[in-house]
Amino acid sequence: xxxxxxxxxxxxxxxxxxxxxxxxxxxxxxxxxxxxxxxxxxxxxxxxxxxxxxxxxxxxxxxxxxxxxxxxxxxxxxxxxxxxxxxxxxxxxxxxxxxxxxxxxxxxxxxxxxxxxxxxxxxxxxxxxxxxxxxxxxxxxxxxxxxxxxxxxxxxxxxxxxxxxxxxxxxxxxxxxxxxxxxxxxxxxxxxxxxxxxxxxxxxxxxxxxxxxxxxxxxxxxxxxxxxxxxxxxxxxxxxxxxxxxxxxxxxxxxxxxxxxxxxxxxxxxxxxxxxxxxxxxxxxxxxxxxxxxxxxxxxxxxxxxxxxxxxxxxxxxxxxxxxxxxxxxxxxxxxxxxxxxxxxxxxxxxxxxxxxxxxxxxxxxxxxxxxxxxxxxxxxxxxxxxxxxxxxxxxxxxxxxxxxxxxxxxxxxxxxxxxxxxxxxxxxxxxxxxxxxxxxxxxxxxxxxxxxxxxxxxxxxxxxxxxxxxxxxxxxxxxxxxxxxxxxxxxxxxxxxxxxxxxxxxxxxxxxxxxxxxxxxxxxxxxxxxxxxxxxxxxxx
Numbered sequence: 001x002x003x004x005x006x007x008x009x010x011x012x013x014x015x016x017x018x019x020x021x022x023x024x025x026x027x028x029x030x031x032x033x034x035x036x037x038x039x040x041x042x043x044x045x046x047x048x049x050x051x052x053x054x055x056x057x058x059x060x061x062x063x064x065x066x067x068x069x070x071x072x073x074x075x076x077x078x079x080x081x082x083x084x085x086x087x088x089x090x091x092x093x094x095x096x097x098x099x100x101x102x103x104x105x106x107x108x109x110x111x112x113x114x115x116x117x118x119x120x121x122x123x124x125x126x127x128x129x130x131x132x133x134x135x136x137x138x139x140x141x142x143x144x145x146x147x148x149x150x151x152x153x154x155x156x157x158x159x160x161x162x163x164x165x166x167x168x169x170x171x172x173x174x175x176x177x178x179x180x181x182x183x184x185x186x187x188x189x190x191x192x193x194x195x196x197x198x199x200x201x202x203x204x205x206x207x208x209x210x211x212x213x214x215x216x217x218x219x220x221x222x223x224x225x226x227x228x229x230x231x232x233x234x235x236x237x238x239x240x241x242x243x244x245x246x247x248x249x250x251x252x253x254x255x256x257x258x259x260x261x262x263x264x265x266x267x268x269x270x271x272x273x274x275x276x277x278x279x280x281x282x283x284x285x286x287x288x289x290x291x292x293x294x295x296x297x298x299x300x301x302x303x304x305x306x307x308x309x310x311x312x313x314x315x316x317x318x319x320x321x322x323x324x325x326x327x328x329x330x331x332x333x334x335x336x337x338x339x340x341x342x343x344x345x346x347x348x349x350x351x352x353x354x355x356x357x358x359x360x361x362x363x364x365x366x367x368x369x370x371x372x373x374x375x376x377x378x379x380x381x382x383x384x385x386x387x388x389x390x391x392x393x394x395x396x397x398x399x400x401x402x403x404x405x406x407x408x409x410x411x412x413x414x415x416x417x418x419x420x421x422x423x424x425x426x427x428x429x430x431x432x433x434x435x436x437x438x439x440x441x442x443x444x445x446x447x448x449x450x451x452x453x454x455x456x457x458x459x460x461x462x463x464x465x466x467x468x469x470x471x472x473x474x475x476x477x478x479x480x481x482x483x484x485x486x487x488x489x490x491x492x493x494x495x496x497x498x499x500x501x502x503x504x505x506x507x508x509x510x511x512x513x514x515x516x517x518x519x520x521x522x523x524x525x526x527x528x529x530x531x532x533x534x535x536x537x538x539x540x541x542x
Contacts, residue, residue: 030188032266032306032333032358033407039333040407041266041358043114043188047403050188050359051392052116054081054338056370057124060088062103068366069111074385076392078399079188080113081337081361085120085130090170093134098177108186116189116337119174121167121255123248124194125272126286128156135166142166145198146206155198158247158288159208168255175262190265191337192256195272195311196248197286202240213243221246224300238280242297244288249301257304266306269298270337273310276322292326299331311338311363312348313375315460317418320348328355335359342377343461346387347415350463350478353395354413356406362388387461394477394531398505405467405475413465416480420457427468429491430538434464438482440526441519456480456529464527472498472538476525484524485538497521498539502532510535 030043040047053075055068060083072080082104090096108115120130128136135142135156142163145153156163171192178187203209217227217234227234235242256267272286279285279293290298290308298308310323328334334357339345341362352360364376365388371377377384395402414423416436424433437457438444444451456462464478476483487495500516516525516534525534 026183027185029264030185030266031264034330034333035407037330038356038407039358040403041188041333043185046400047407048114048188048358049353049395049399049403049406050079050114050116050335050361051077051396051399052079052081052337052359052361053077053365054118054361054363055083055366056364056368057083057120058370059083059366059368060085060100062100064366064368065104065107067368069107069113071365071367071380071385072111072113075365075389076396077361077365078114078396079116079359079361080108081116081118081191083118083120083124083130083194084174085124086122086135086167086170087130087132089174090132093132093166096170096173098174098181101174101177102181105182105186109184115187116191117174117187118191118194119171119255120194121171122156122163122193122251123196126155126195126197126199126289128154131156135163143206145201145204146209147201148205150205153198153201153204155201157204157206157209158244158251159204159206159212164251164254168258171255171259172262175259175265178265179263185265187265190259190267192252192259192267192269192305195270195286195289196252197272197289198244199286200283202282202287203244209243212247213239217242218246218301220300221297224296238282241280241282241285241287242294245290245294245297246301248288249290249298249305253302253304256302260304267304268307268309268335268337269302269305270309270311273312273314273323276319292323295327295329295332307333307335309335309337312336312345313340315340315342315344317415317460320351320415324348324351324355324357328357333358337361338363340376341365341380341384341388342373343384343387343459345376346384346391347461347463349388349391349415350413350465351415352413353402353406354411354465356411358403390479390529390531391463391477394479394533398533401505401508402467402475404508405469410468411466412468413463415463416460418460426488427466427474428471429488429495430472430474431486431488432466432474433484433486434478435482435484435524436462436480438524438526440523440528442523454480469535474536474538476527476534476536477532478527479529479532480527482524482526485536492540494541496539496541497536499537500525501535501537503535504533 124130145155231239271290422435462480467475501512503512
């Protein structure tokens, strides 16, 4: 599959992708592609943007699924992220039950949604709460990490060979089920484990952990980092955390590699993030997890894992920008698989897709009655639903077109910063600026009229994203923002905004609804709380 698709080819692929959800259709495996530092997720052989929603952790039972689908429809999501727990598929060792998955996949097809399965195995939020009872009750076979004082820590050790073997067996059975019962690939991706790591205890100080810690660092890690010697010599005060990162990643690698040998779906891991100031404090983070500063260790230890991803519950705009920038690497596809579902987090959809993200998903998007406030919303009210629904609806009608175009062309996007300051970037010959708290008409500095601020001026809402289609052509979406274009320094003179079309893509073809002009463009492009997709053509007159 070539990286750049023609629009005619896109239309054909779109029609094939639409038919592929039929239960009797066998489709190509979803896969990730990379080119020019950008990434694309291909589903049914066409680029796909995950407009996701993650269910609460205890919604992974057939009797709870009816609380999920209405919310996905309300926010225009195309993909459900939902757990499948080791404890529910192997309640008795060696005996497997996939009745939940049977129901889940049937309902996903009925509701025309794709699925990302979250494997809650050895680690879930660092703990072992989703392991079977027979694992929890046998600490000899399935050892916990040890503190320096020799006490049990409530995290299973990455050095437990029998734990890893049992987890791997269960995961292989899960992938065999998908191979045999999901030929149309309703499941497009799998998260392996959940938020690995250990809080407060940086590594396992048990006998096996100490034995391995005294050895030289593994050769693949030496090649990846250029470091040599023991863990203490190679990593200094970060040795415990680097050690735990390597062995947790190596454990996940064993599980992921075995699963991919059965069905080679894209697989990723997610990171429990503390604030940027907590990194690299070994006791202030989930030590061993794939945080932004240990990605090189994870990539060296777990090559079968396609990418590492951040779970974001820090709503401070400057911190979110740091996280996204750290994970958006040429060798790491950016995805935000989990983010808070309260109002301030919705704006970061634009920051993510502006960096070429393949997906985005707020957490807790169901009506099961559980809310993780203050990390998320107090309730899924109309305001919260609407904040995520608006950008999802803008992209949703042209989801595959956006995914295709953002893979083939540069992108940029920003959310309203906490201080409301303007943002700008240079794209080719053009400087593009986003400003906030403007009405559709006029300028804030007009003193004669003394207009009051717009209704959303005090709210952490608004953002925009662009695709640079050609030298003087852009695709723009956004809400609660004013976007202006001006010549970049050193660019040709006599610049004008030649044409602004509002419309949408339909199966690879741009369909114009109307042309903006006069009042709509005299004061920049003012995007409000409506569905607005703009194709902008700039120019230079002679």
